[in-house]
Amino acid sequence: MDTLANLLDGVRARGAVFTRTVMSPQWSLRFASGAQLTLVIAVNGRIWVTPAGNEPVLVDSGDIVVVRGPAPYTVAEDPAAPPHQVITSADYCARTARAVAGGGPAPDPRTCGVGEAGAAFLISGAYEGRAGISDRLLDALPDVLVVPERDSDRTLLALATEELRRDKPGQQAVLDRLLDLLLVSTLRAWFDRPQNHAPAWYRTTDDSVVASALRLMHDHPAHPWTVATLAAKVGSSRSGLARRFTRHVGEPPMTYLGTWRVALAADLLRDTDATVSSIARKVGYSNTFALSVAFKRCRGITPTQHRAAARRTRELNT
Template structure:
C-alpha cells in the first residue's frame, strides 16, 4: 500500500465501537466527558443539533460549567466529527444546559455532579421515543480507545468539524441508522464495519476539500520531490532505507530530499520512517497471532532488542506492555 492516506484510513478500525440513537424533545442537552472516545461522529437523522467542544482536551478535568466552547449547528443530513478525547455538549441550542452528563459507558450524573440513572432506554441502543412526532433523532458513533485511530490522523483533524451532506454516503448512513437498533448475532461486528466505512468516506472527502488546511502528508504525497520518497516508505517500510536510496528514487540529491521532506513533513525521512514503522508495529501487535519477533521483522528490524527500544521511545511502552494492554498474546520483547 503506497498511499499515505489509505495507510492511515486503513487503521481506522472499530473494535467494540459505541453506537446509539437518541430521540429528544424541544429542549435538551447532553454533556459528554468520556475520556476514552478517540473519534466521534454525530449525525442528526431528524432535526438539528448544536455541538459545543471544549478547548480543554482532557475529559474529566474540565468542569461542566465555565469552559470556553465553540458552538456549531449541525443540520439534518450533516454530521459533526469530534476528534478526542475531549469534552463536548450536544443540545437544542448553543447555550443548552446539560440535563445529563455522560462520564463513560453506564456512568451518568446530572449537571451538578450527582449520580444519575442515565437516559430512558426504550429499545436496543435507543433512548427516548424515535417515533414520536417533533423529536430530534441523533445517531452517535464513537471509537472507544485511542488505539483504534492512528494518532497522526487525529492530529490532522480540528477538534470539531462539520461534515456537509454531500460528503456523507447517505445509503451507508441510512443503513447505520437502521442497524444501530438491531439485536442479532454478530451485530457488534456489523456496526464496527459500518462506522469504519462511514468515517473513511467522510475523512476522504474532508481531506480533499479545496478550502481546508491540508495535513502535511496530504500535501507531500503529490510533491515531485518528497512524494516519491513518501510513497516508497509506505510501500515497503521493512526495507533498509537510507536517505541516499530514497533520494535516488526521487531523482534528486540527498540534501535536496532532506530539505524538501523536512519542509513539507516537519521531520527527516528517517524520523518519519521510524514513526511509521512503530505505528505499523503497534497495529500488528494488536493481533493475537503476531509475536513481537514477527512484528519486528515486518517493519524492518532483525534485532528484537533494538525494536523494543525504538518502540518504547516512540510509543512510551514496550511491545510486551502494549500487547497486554490491547489484549494481544504476551511474548518476550
C-alpha cells in the same frame, strides 16, 4: 501513494457503541466516554457541539461531525444550556433502561429515549479503547470537524440508520463495519475541502520521485535513511530530491521521517506493552535516548510520559 489508507488500515470498530438518541426539548448531553473519535449525525434539527475548553460549533441537520477525544464534549440544542446528563461508555442508555424497567414504553433497538412527534434525534458511533487510530491521523484533525450534508455519503448514512432499528444476528459486526465506512468517507470528504488545508501526507502528488520516497519511508521507517540513500533508491540526486520533496510535502525529507517515526512510536506506546527500547528500534532509533530526544522535540514530553498519560486516560474512562 495512499497514506490515508495506510493510516486507517488498522482502524477497526469492535463492539462500537452505535446508538440513535431521541431528544426532549432543551436537551443537553455531556459525553465523557473517553472515545478517541466519535461520529455524530444530526438527523433531525440543528445541534451545537462544544469540545472541552473551546467554542461551540453549529451543526446543521444532516451534517456529519467527527469529534476527537478523549476529552469530554457537549452536544446540545442550546450551547448555553448546562448538561442535564453525563454519558460514559458504561452509561449510554442507562436512563432509558431504568424507565423501561419501571414499566415505561420500550424504544426501538439501540435507541436512547422515547420517540415524540417532531423530536430531534441524533446518531452517534464511538471508537473506544484500542481502536488502532494512529496519532499521525489524530494530529491532523481539529477537535471538531463538520462535513455538510451535501458532501457526505447519504447511502451509508441511510444504511446505518436502518440497521440501528433492527435486532438481528450479526448486527454488531454490521454496525462496526458501517462505522468504519462512515469514518473513512467523512474524513475523505473533509480533507478534500480546500479550506481545511489537508496535511501533506494526504495530498496526492504527480511527482513520482517524491511519491516513491514517501512510500519507502512509510514501508520501512526503521531503515537508516539519509537523503542520499533515499535519492539513490528513487533515481534522483540528493539536492534534487530534497528540493522536490520540500516543494510537494512542505518540509524536508528527514524532518518528515522524524515526525513519522515519532507518530508510529506514539501509537505503539499507547496500544502495546512493548518496552521503550524495543519500540525505539522498531521505528528507526538506535536506543531509548535517541527516541526520547526526538519524541520530546516533536511532542514536548518523553515517551514514558506519553505512555503514562494514555494509561491514565484509559483508567479514567473504564
